[in-house]
Structures are given as C-alpha cells and as structure tokens.
Amino acid sequence: MGKSPKERAAQLGPGALPGRESDVVWDSQRAGEFMTGRLSDPAVGRPPHPVMPRAQGTAPPARRGGGAPRDRKSAAHRVRIWLPLSLVLLLALAGVQMVRAVPDPVLRTGADASSYTFDGRFDIPWPAKGQGAVQVQGVGGIGTFGDPRPVPTASVAKVMTAYVILQNHPLKKDEAGPEIEVDAKAVADGTAEDESRIEGLSAGAKFSQLDMLKMLMIPSGNNIARLLARWDGGSDSEAAFVQKMNEAAQRLGMKDTVYTDPSGLDAKTVSTAVDQLKLAEAVMKSDAFRPIVTLPNATLKGLSAPLNNNNDDLLLSGLSIKGIKTGSSSAAGGALMWAAYKSVGDKTPLILGTMMDQHADGPDHNALNSLALVKANSKKVIEAVRSALTSVVAVRKGQTVGYVDDGLGGRTPLVATEDLRLIGVAGHKATLALDDGGKALPRSAKSGTKVGRLRLAGVADAPSVPVALERDLAPPSLGSRLIRLG
Structure with missing residues (x-):
C-alpha cells in the first residue's frame, strides 16, 4: 500500500506534496484539523480543497458563472430607462426645428x-503726368490714371458752388428763380487783376439766380461765386457757405476733397480727379444746370459784354461735348471737368471725365498754357473713348x-x-x-x-x-x- 498523505508530507518536508502537488503549500493547523476530521465539507463530507497561495503580482481568478445574467438584466434595465427619454428628446428637438422660423429666400x-x-483691349491715351478719371453712364468707371493725391482745383471748385446753390435753391429747367442783388463787394472784386471776374457790375443791380449761375459757370466769375455764397448764407461772410460745400462733398463720398473758398482761387481748395467725377455725376442730374454749361457764350441783360466760355473750343469741336468747367492757376495748372455724349445702338450714354494737375513747360502767365494743355489732353481722351464704346x-x-x-x-x-x-x-x-x-x-x-x-x-x-x-x-x-x- 502507498504511504498516507501525512507520511508523504512528513517525508517531503513541511507544507509540501509530491509530484504536481508539490506546488501546494498547506497550512499546518488546517491540515491537522483535516486529519482529525474536525474540518470537512458539510455538503459532501469530503475535506475541502487545499488552499492555493496566489503568486505575487497575479490577479485573483475570475468568477465562473453567476455574473452574466445579472449584467444582462442591468443592460436591459438601462435600455428601458434611456430609450423612452431619447425618444422624448428627439421628438422635442423635432418640434423645436419645426416651429423655428424658416429663412427668407x-x-x-x-x-x-x-x-x-x-473682348479685346482698349488703352485710354492718358498724358504722362497729372491725374484723371472717366466713367460712362450705365457702365461705371472705365479708367483712371496718375497719383490720386489731393491737388488744387482752381475754378473747377465753382461746380460745387453751383451744386450747393441748386440744392438749397432748386430751379426747374429754364426757370429764372429769385432776384439777387449785387453788393459793393462784388463790384470791387470785379476790378481785381489776375483772376477771372465779371466786370462792370453796379451795386444794387439785380440779376436772376439763373443769370447769376451763367456768370458763375460760363466765364468763371470769382466775384459771382463769392456773391452767391454771401447770398445763400444771408451775411457778409462766405464761411457758412464753404462749410456747406464741404458737407455736400462728404455726402457725395468725396473723401479727399477740402473746400476753403467758393471760387477755387485759394490753393488750399483741393480734390482728386476721382472725387470730382462723383460731383460731375451728381450735378449733371440737374435740369437747370445742364443747359448752362453747354453754352459757348451768352448775352445777359444788364451786362455790357457777352459772356464767353473758356471751354468754347471743345464745345464747338463736334464731339458732342456738353461742358462742364475749366480751371487754371499757377498752383493747379490746368484742370477740366467734362461731359460728352455718344450714341451706341439705341442708347446715348453720358460720358464724364476729369483731368487735373496739368502743367505746361516754360513761362505760363495765369496758367493759360496749362489750360490749353489740359483741354488738348482731354480732347484726345474724349475722342478715344467715344470711338471705343460698343454695345454687346x-x-x-x-x-x-x-x-x-x-x-x-x-x-x-x-x-x-x-x-x-x-x-x-x-x-x-x-x-x-x-x-x-x-x-x-x-x-x-x-x-x-x-x-x-x-x-x-x-x-x-x-x-x-x-x-x-x-x-x-x-x-x-x-x-x-x-x-x-x-
């Protein structure tokens, strides 16, 4: 017969079993209780399995059976709780989406x-110096040139003077408007040399607003510009009117323009060709203004001499040029704001342009040579643009x-x-x-x-x-x- 477990344990040493059982370490006290029958399995009457020590650093053995049903019950419980809540949230979200305002199309x-x-390419024949801009009614801007820095405007400033007067005292086409009395200052200014003016005025004489605008725009009367400024402001000062000129420029988006006087004689009255184009577009909408600037000359009752336009050679050039205003001074050189028409198909759009800072070489008394230069250069541009216009x-x-x-x-x-x-x-x-x-x-x-x-x-x-x-x-x-x- 083989040896009893106790004998084998005694032979191999304390807490050891032979063969594969050698790895099992017994608690001596529990082993003794087992041998004396005091420790047994109450269910089957057999001694329990020996206690197996767990190797250091290892996890306890996983449980077998019994956990899976409980996990499945927990999952089912969570589904029963969250599914209805999710459905409620989805329905609420759908409701919110449906009641939200629909965007406007x-x-x-x-x-x-x-x-x-x-198709193709068109180059405007701009001069080498100065600045300019051109636009066509119903088309927009078609070209600019030069450094767009503010430069003196000379008498082109009178376009803003006329614009403000007509804004404050509107006239219909061919309407004469109120009578304006000539004051002593206008008479004295009419004798000034080296500036354009209306001579031969008498204090107390009266002219209609329309005739005053003709004296302003056709021969470019500086004394008339100042007289209209005083008349509009109702005082002996022109400052209030100059402020109105600057306010009008701001409304028109003329960001690089500053007016310091109503005539443009002051070299501190400055602007750009692009800004002046905005003014040209606005003022040519006036039914009272357009007929005035198309006149090469005019005869007014109360004046001893006819009014002659400084722009008459362009007005009579056969290019359908209809104004608008020349300007010249030593500081400004030659400047011109112009308007022309060209029939294209069944349309006759208005072409507007400005050219500034044109200075002739050599001696130039009162900038007369510079005035001739700006008109000659502008004529080339007008001819080219009119010829290039097409309809597609x-x-x-x-x-x-x-x-x-x-x-x-x-x-x-x-x-x-x-x-x-x-x-x-x-x-x-x-x-x-x-x-x-x-x-x-x-x-x-x-x-x-x-x-x-x-x-x-x-x-x-x-x-x-x-x-x-x-x-x-x-x-x-x-x-x-x-x-x-x-």
Whole structure:
C-alpha cells in the first residue's frame, strides 16, 4: 500500500506534496484539523480543497458563472430607462426645428452670369503726368490714371458752388428763380487783376439766380461765386457757405476733397480727379444746370459784354461735348471737368471725365498754357473713348443666371426673360448682380414667375432685364427643416 498523505508530507518536508502537488503549500493547523476530521465539507463530507497561495503580482481568478445574467438584466434595465427619454428628446428637438422660423429666400447670382468682359483691349491715351478719371453712364468707371493725391482745383471748385446753390435753391429747367442783388463787394472784386471776374457790375443791380449761375459757370466769375455764397448764407461772410460745400462733398463720398473758398482761387481748395467725377455725376442730374454749361457764350441783360466760355473750343469741336468747367492757376495748372455724349445702338450714354494737375513747360502767365494743355489732353481722351464704346449682348434670353436660395439647401434656377445688352469698351469687365427691387420673395410660385432683375452691380442707371423661375418654387421640405443646423 502507498504511504498516507501525512507520511508523504512528513517525508517531503513541511507544507509540501509530491509530484504536481508539490506546488501546494498547506497550512499546518488546517491540515491537522483535516486529519482529525474536525474540518470537512458539510455538503459532501469530503475535506475541502487545499488552499492555493496566489503568486505575487497575479490577479485573483475570475468568477465562473453567476455574473452574466445579472449584467444582462442591468443592460436591459438601462435600455428601458434611456430609450423612452431619447425618444422624448428627439421628438422635442423635432418640434423645436419645426416651429423655428424658416429663412427668407434670397436671389443668388450664378457663377456663369456674375460678370461679363468685353473682348479685346482698349488703352485710354492718358498724358504722362497729372491725374484723371472717366466713367460712362450705365457702365461705371472705365479708367483712371496718375497719383490720386489731393491737388488744387482752381475754378473747377465753382461746380460745387453751383451744386450747393441748386440744392438749397432748386430751379426747374429754364426757370429764372429769385432776384439777387449785387453788393459793393462784388463790384470791387470785379476790378481785381489776375483772376477771372465779371466786370462792370453796379451795386444794387439785380440779376436772376439763373443769370447769376451763367456768370458763375460760363466765364468763371470769382466775384459771382463769392456773391452767391454771401447770398445763400444771408451775411457778409462766405464761411457758412464753404462749410456747406464741404458737407455736400462728404455726402457725395468725396473723401479727399477740402473746400476753403467758393471760387477755387485759394490753393488750399483741393480734390482728386476721382472725387470730382462723383460731383460731375451728381450735378449733371440737374435740369437747370445742364443747359448752362453747354453754352459757348451768352448775352445777359444788364451786362455790357457777352459772356464767353473758356471751354468754347471743345464745345464747338463736334464731339458732342456738353461742358462742364475749366480751371487754371499757377498752383493747379490746368484742370477740366467734362461731359460728352455718344450714341451706341439705341442708347446715348453720358460720358464724364476729369483731368487735373496739368502743367505746361516754360513761362505760363495765369496758367493759360496749362489750360490749353489740359483741354488738348482731354480732347484726345474724349475722342478715344467715344470711338471705343460698343454695345454687346452679355446675357441671352433663357440663359440661367442664378437661383432662389431658400436658406435650407433648396435652389430653384432663374433665367433671363430678355437679352441683356451692355455698353462698354474692349477689356472692360462688368460685374452683374440679381436685384429683388426691395420686395420680399415668395416662398412658393409657379414656373415663369418674375422675381427680380439682372443688372450691373453698383452702377446707377444701369440696364437690366427681368429674371423668372425656371421651374416651380416650393417651400423648404420637411426633411431639410428637421436636419438644419444653423
């Protein structure tokens, strides 16, 4: 027979078992209790398994069975709690999305119809020195040159004087307006040398506002500019009127312009060609002003001599030049603000230009040579621009030009209902934009409904054509309203 466990344990040493059991270490006391029968398994009457020591650094043995059902019950419990809450949250979110205001639809210009560039190239024959700018009615600016720094304006300042007078005392076409009395200062200023003035005036004599404007603009009367400033302000000072000139310049966006006197004789009255172009555009809208500056000469009752325009050679050049004002002084050199017309197709747009800081070489008494220079250089520009103007069809009838954006991803195409014909010069790029005319766009409409116009962007009096829906316009879908993020 083999040896008993006790004997084998005694033979191998305390706490050890032979073979594979040699790794089991027994507690001597518990082993003794087991041998005497005091420690047993109450369920089966067998002694329990020996206590196995756990190696240092190892995790306790995993439990087998019993944990999985409890975990499954916990997971099911969490699902029963969170699923209804999630559904409630989703329904609440959907409700919020549905009651949120739907964005207003807007017009968007398509990439293919955002601009049009005229074929070819056109170079304006600008002079080598000075500065200038040209624009065409319904087209916008087509060219500038020179350093756009403020320079003296000379008598071109009188255009602002006339503009402010007509703003404060409007006249209709051919309307004479109120009588203005000549004061002693205007008479004395009429005798000053080396400046343009109206001579032969008598204190107490009266002229209509229209005739005063003719004396201001045609022969460029400095004394009349000061007289009108005093008349408008109702005092002997011209300061209040000069302030009005600067305020008008600010309203017109003439950021680089400062007026210090109503005549332009003061060299501190400065501006730029681009700024003066803004004034030209504004003043030529006056029905009373335009007829005055087209006159090469005029005869007024109460004056001993006719009025002769310093711009008469250009007015009579056959280039359809209709003004506007010359200026010349030692500080300013020669300056000119001009207006001309050119028929292109069935349109006759107004062409406006300014040229400043033109100084003739050599001696130049009262800047007369510089005045001749600026007129000659301006004439070249006018001739070139008038010859270069052309008309093209930039957008065809039925062409897709953009879309209605419902703000939630929906796009309904728009088409031009007519040909859009533009006027310009070779190389000119015209920027196009859709305009709703300030009216709210419909959220739904039938195909063919006109919802706006396609026009030149940022250009007053620009040509335009109606645009219509290419297909039915529908409100945003339920899905797009639910999933919107913005």
